[in-house]
Amino acid sequence: MSVENPLWGAPRIHGELLKLGFEVAQSSVAKYMVKRRGPPSQGWRTFLRNHAPDIAAMDLFVVPTLGFDLLYAFVIVRLDRRDLVWINVTANPTAKWVARQITEAFPWDEAPRYLIRDRDRIYGRVVTRRVRAMGIRDKPTAPASPWQNGFAERLIGSIRRECVDHIIVLGEAHLRRILKFYADYYSSVRTHRSLNKDAPVSRLVQRAGVIRSRAILGGLHHHYGRI
Template identity: 90%
Template sequence: MVKRRWPPSPGWRTFLRNHAPDIAAMDLFVVPTIGFDLLYAFVIVRLDRRDLVWINVTANPTAEWVAHQITEAFPWDEAPHYLIRDRDQIYGSVVTRRLRAMGIRDKPTAPASPWQNSFAERLIGSIRRECVDHIIVLGEAHLRRILRSYAEYYNRVRTHRSLDKD
C-alpha cells in the first residue's frame, strides 16, 4: 500500500496572518507598588491594528473578574472570533464558558510557549519599558489612571513599526 503524502498543515504564524482581523490576545502582568504590594494588570489587544482594546487593574484577579473584563471589552458584536491566551490557572472554566457564550473560540497557547502570544507579550513589554518602569505606583487607582493614559497614547499617538508607522 502506498502512503499518501498530504500537504503539511499550516503553522501558527500562518494561522495568525490569515485570521488577524478576527483575533485578539489577552494576558495578565504584575506591577509592584511603593508598599511592595502586587497589582495585576489585564490587557486585551487586537492583532490586525495592534489596538489596545482593554486594560484594567486588580489586586486579586479571579476567573470571574477576568470573565467580566472580557464582557466589558467586547460589547454587542465587537467580539473577535478567536482569543489567544496563555495557560494561566486564573483562566478557569468560568472564562471558557463566557468565551463560548460570546461566540469566541478559545485558543490557549501550548504550555511554556510565550512566543505564541507574542502580540500580548510585546505589548506588555512596551508598557513596562515606556511607562511602568519610570513611575512609582502608589496603588490600584493610581496604576489604573496611568495605564488608561498609556492606552490613549498607544492607540492614538504612538506609531507602530510593524504597521509601516501607521
Template identity: 65%
Template sequence: MRDLFRLIGWAVVDLLRSRAALEAEIWTLRQQINVLRRTAPKRLSFSVFDRLVFVGLYRLFPKICDALAIVKPDTIVGWHRAGFRLYWRWKSRRRGGRPKVPLEIRRLIREMSIANPLWGAPRIHGELLKLGIDIGQTSVAKYMVRRRGPPSQGWNTFIRNHADGIAAMDLFVVPTISFRLLYGLLIMGHGRRKILWFGVTPHATAEWIANQLTEACGWEQVPRYLIRDRDGAYGEVFIRRLRSMGIRDRPTSPRSPWQNGFVERLIGSIRRECLDHVVVFGERHLRHVLLSYMNYYNEMRTHLSMGKDAPVPRAVERVGHINCRPVLGGLHHQYLRI
C-alpha cells in the same frame, strides 16, 4: 603557405614526368622515411597545415593509409572527425534569434513569483504587459522560481488574513509604593495591534476576568478566537463566558510564551516605556496611568510593523506650525501641526 605552393608545384611537375622516374622517386622517398623513422623522436609534431594535407588526401584517396609511415591511420581518422565537429559547430553558431531578457526584468519576474506564490506564468505575464514590459509568456515561465510542491501562502499572509478575528490577553503584575501587588489585565486585537482593554485588580479571579472580557468586547463585536496562556486564574466561569459569547478559546502550550508573542511584546513595551519610570501609589493611580498609555499607544505611537503608523491611523499633516504636547507627564510627546 609556402609548403602548399611547393606541394602544388611538385604535383604539376609530376604530371609531365614518366612513370619510371616517378617510381624511382617514390623508392627514394620511402628509403629516406625509413632512415628518419630510425633517428626521429617517437612523437612528432604536426602543424595545422600538415594535418589539413593528410586529411584532404584521405578524403580524396582513402587507400593512402597503406602508404602512411610517420603517422598512424587512426590518427588521421581522429583529425578528420575533429575537423567535422569544428565545421558543424561553426555551421550551427547563433545568428541572432530571440533577444536576451534584461537583468532587471528577470529580477522582477523572480520577485513577483516569490511574493505571489498563487500566480502562474500567465498571471505574471499579464501584469508585465500592464506595466509596459513586452516579453513572451515562455520567457516568464523560464525565469520564475521553481517550487517542489504546490503553491502555498506564507504564515505572515495567513495571520494577516485572520488577524481581525483574533484577540489575545494576558495578566501582568505591578508593585505599588507600599509593596502591594496589583494585577493588570491586557486585551489586544491582532488586526492593528490595538489595545482593547486595561483592567486593574488586587485579586484576579475568573469571574472578574470574565466581566472584563465582556466589557472589552461587548456582546456584538466579539473576536472569533482568543489566545491566552494556561494561568490558573482562567477558571470555569471564564471558560463558560467565552462559550456563551461564541468565542473559541485557544490556550497556548505549557511554557510557550512565544505562542502569544504579540501580548508578551506589548507588556514589555508597557514596562519599558511607562511602568519602569513610574511609582504606582495604588489601584486608581495604576488604572489612570494604563489608560493614559493606552490612548498614547493607540492614537499616537507609530509602529514599524504597520508602516510607521499608529493602530488608529493618523493622517499626515503638512501645513501648520509644529506644536509639542507632553504625554504621560513628559515621558513621551505628541507632535501636531496647528
C-alpha cells in the same frame, strides 16, 4: 532556488517552475523535494497572519507598588491594528473578574472570532464559558510557549519599557489612571513599525501649521502636532 510551502506537492511546484521558464521534468522535482515527516499543516505564524483581523489576545502582568504590594494588570489587544481594546487593574484577579473584563471589552456584535491566551490557572471554567457564550473560540497556547502569544507579550513589554518602569506606583487607583493615559497614547499617538509608522487609530498626515508638542504622562512622552 528553494520553494518553501508545506502545502505544495511536486505537480504544483513543477507548474510554477514551468511558468518561470525552467524546463524540468516533474519526476526530477519529486526526486529533490524534501520529504515531509507529517501531514501538511499551517504553522502558528501562518494561522495568526491569515486570521489577524478576527483574533484578539489577552494576558496579565504583575506591577509592584511603593509598599511592595503586587497589582495585576490585564490587557486585551486586537492583532490586526494592534488595538489596545481593554486595560484594567486589580489586586485580586479571579476567573469571574477576568470574565467580566472580556464582556466589557467587546460589545456582543463586535467580539473577535478567536481569543488567544496562555494556560494560567486564572482562566478557569467561568472564563471559558463566558468566551463560548459570546461566540468566541478559545485558543490557549501550548505549554511553555509565550511566543505563541507574542502580540500580547510585545504589548506588555512596551508598557513596561515606556511606562511603568519609569513610574513609582502608589496604589491600585494610581496604576489604573496611569495605564489609561498610556492606553490613549498607545492607540492614538504612538507610531508602530508594523503599521508602516502609523498608530492603531490611524493618524492623518499634517503638512500645514505650526508644530506644537503636548506632554503625555508628565513629559515621559510627547504628542507633536500642527495647529
